[in-house]
Amino acid sequence: MLDLVRFVVTLQSLYPFWKDASQIEAKREERLRALLAYAARHSPFYRRRFAGLDLARCTLTDLPTLTKSEMMAHYDDVVTDRRIKKADLSAFVDDPRNLGRLYLGRYGVSHTSGSQGQPALIVQDRDALNLVFAVQFARGTKLKRRFLPHLGRILNPARMAVLTVQPGFYPSASAFAYFPKFLTPFFKVLHLTVSDPMARNIRKLERFRPEFITGYASALEAFGREEAEGRMRLREIGCLQQITNVAEPLSNEAGDFLERVFAARVTDEYAMGECLVLSSGCVAGRGSHLNADLAILEVVDDQGQPVPPGTEGSKVLLTNLYNRVQPIIRYEIDDRVMMSASPCRCGSPLPRIEKVSGRTKDRLWIETGGKRREVPYYVFLSGLHHVLELAEHQVVQTGPRNFEIRAVPVSGQQLSADRIRQVVMEQVKAEGLENAFDLKIEIVPEIARGPSGKIARVKNEYATMVPED
Known part of the structure; x- marks a missing residue:
């Protein structure tokens, strides 16, 4: 009371x-x-x-x-x-x-x-x-x-x-x-x-x-x-x-x-x-x-x-x-x-x-059963939350079911690609999407910045190759 x-x-x-x-x-x-x-x-x-x-x-x-x-x-x-x-x-x-x-x-x-x-x-x-x-x-x-x-x-x-x-x-x-x-x-x-x-x-x-x-x-x-x-x-x-x-x-x-x-x-x-x-x-x-x-x-x-x-x-x-x-x-x-x-x-x-406007992100999607389905960026973020050694990241879609996470470690610390894959795929599995994803993890020293000087957290490179529905 x-x-x-x-x-x-x-x-x-x-x-x-x-x-x-x-x-x-x-x-x-x-x-x-x-x-x-x-x-x-x-x-x-x-x-x-x-x-x-x-x-x-x-x-x-x-x-x-x-x-x-x-x-x-x-x-x-x-x-x-x-x-x-x-x-x-x-x-x-x-x-x-x-x-x-x-x-x-x-x-x-x-x-x-x-x-x-x-x-x-x-x-x-x-x-x-x-x-x-x-x-x-x-x-x-x-x-x-x-x-x-x-x-x-x-x-x-x-x-x-x-x-x-x-x-x-x-x-x-x-x-x-x-x-x-x-x-x-x-x-x-x-x-x-x-x-x-x-x-x-x-x-x-x-x-x-x-x-x-x-x-x-x-x-x-x-x-x-x-x-x-x-x-x-x-x-x-x-x-x-x-x-x-x-x-x-x-x-x-x-x-x-x-x-x-x-x-x-x-x-x-x-x-x-x-x-x-x-x-x-x-x-x-x-x-x-x-x-x-x-x-x-x-x-x-x-x-x-x-x-x-x-x-x-x-x-x-x-x-x-x-x-x-x-x-x-x-x-x-x-x-x-x-x-x-x-x-x-x-x-x-x-x-x-x-x-x-700083939060606008490319849209990610997968193709299942001949249809296109949107995948929220937060499916990836929910796993990345747990990686405190992560300084920067970028999620890139490279194909209809192909995604890549580029990860930069905090200065003086080490990142494990296996650990990143584990925590992200745990979330993907919880969403029932584990069979729709092929995920690649790349540990990099830096991520290229765009013309504004900012890092695009999400890029859909595949979207530029295929027509919109």
Whole structure:
């Protein structure tokens, strides 16, 4: 009961910021100063890093930036609980039986996707995990209202279907694995695996009657085609209210198509394992709103200088304001983001993220039974999560069933091609695709960068050789 009361208090604290931008700025500043002070006191890494800085008065740009490789190299000193050890965490996530269990009885654990090259370990306490769902209730749907009306959900729980690859320690699945038990009277979740037969997933969806669907753009578009062609009848059932795209870019055309065939609102969310509540999908238009009271997102150029709204940056610097056990402060991420230069028509004072283009990836697919079937990039990433010695990677499709992973080791460490094959094929097998893949692993000293200076994590070289269906 106490956990539910704390959740209600958190939920209530999130609503007023739809009304007053000055409150957002004040809360952001308050949380930033508290985070800096806490990190300097409890993290040996940040104590050294912040030496000589007046943390009560310095500007954000006075603080040094942090790369993923730095964080992972100094992991045991970055975290603020001295009992947390990188080697122990790595062993913890290598055992699938630990999914949903709290490390040290206190912390949820996930791997970042590795879509930036090297995977990273993320730990957060229960309050941080619960915040993911509080933000979804408060800002992620059209229901911008206080908690009391949600009490009716005890008799009629909200129903969400989640479309991902097989459950694992990747961020989106990990968050639902730690779903708060005290919320189960209010909220029912159906997890669907995108590689399961489409007909089976359709039957599950129709029986479940979801009000909300969350998933990858490629999976959402596939279900949209089934609905449009009459093989699914969610629109006829009349249950679906909102569709939320995560992890992959969704074009305006695809979003319009989904809204048309399902007669439901389509929103986008931009987040990462290092900050799962970075944004909430706009309920009135494309793009998402930065939860600026919970995180700071600096859009910068190649030299780390800020770019104005309406201009696409070369990377972003993330500061997570609510995770104190693993402080993430001015953390570099190779996403090309553009903030909106004008207020959002929905009326929210939260800054609007207009476009995220750095995550666009070539689509991968296989040919089975004479038909082409899309394979999510995350099928590969779910295995690569476990290879902490991996600095960079690239997944390349070279034939109708031929894939190659090019892997670069962290400086001073060794990579095992057999280990990479093992962990990736375990995930491929879990998805029921082991007989559809021929996989080659190549350990290389570096991966060629494109004209933008960035590494393409996915390349479909075969797609340029064959016509589209």
